[in-house]
Amino acid sequence: MVKPLVHVVIVEDHLPTQQRICHMLERQGFQVSPFRDGASGLQFAQSSPPHLVITDLDLPGMHGFQLMAALRSMPATCEVPILVCSGTQDALSRRLAQSYGIMGYVHKPFSDGQLLQMVSQTLEGQSVSPAGLRV
Numbered sequence: 001m002v003k004p005l006v007h008v009v010i011v012e013d014h015l016p017t018q019q020r021i022c023h024m025l026e027r028q029g030f031q032v033s034p035f036r037d038g039a040s041g042l043q044f045a046q047s048s049p050p051h052l053v054i055t056d057l058d059l060p061g062m063h064g065f066q067l068m069a070a071l072r073s074m075p076a077t078c079e080v081p082i083l084v085c086s087g088t089q090d091a092l093s094r095r096l097a098q099s100y101g102i103m104g105y106v107h108k109p110f111s112d113g114q115l116l117q118m119v120s121q122t123l124e125g126q127s128v129s130p131a132g133l134r135v
Contacts, residue, residue: 011053042067083102
């Protein structure tokens with residue numbers, strides 16, 4: 001029997017970062033759907049719920065917090081794990097993101113290993129601590 005691909009929605013407006021994350025995950029066998037704004041990512045996730053959403057916070061139009069709130073409010077996506085990958089490093093943003101039940105917060109710049117480890121742990125159902133991540 002063929003194992004289904006793990007589907008990850010990536011919402012990142014900085015194209016080089018988006019491409020880096022996509023290529024890194026595709027090399028590991030993930031199916032990725034990239035979006036450059038929150039509204040497009042949300043619309044897609046509602047119609048085809050992914051196994052994981054990775055989002056930036058500072059997005060054009062719909063902010064990352066608005067995206068997380070919308071994902072949590074919809075039955076199809078309310079339990080989809082969310083990882084934040086952002087250059088925003090203040091404690092208030094981290095606490096607000098955690099209030100949406102995120103599984104982890106990776107600060108940019110990040111290493112491929114950091115993000116892959118967090119993705120792996122998240123998909124195994126383990127909450128990932130942001131402690132020790134590169135600030």
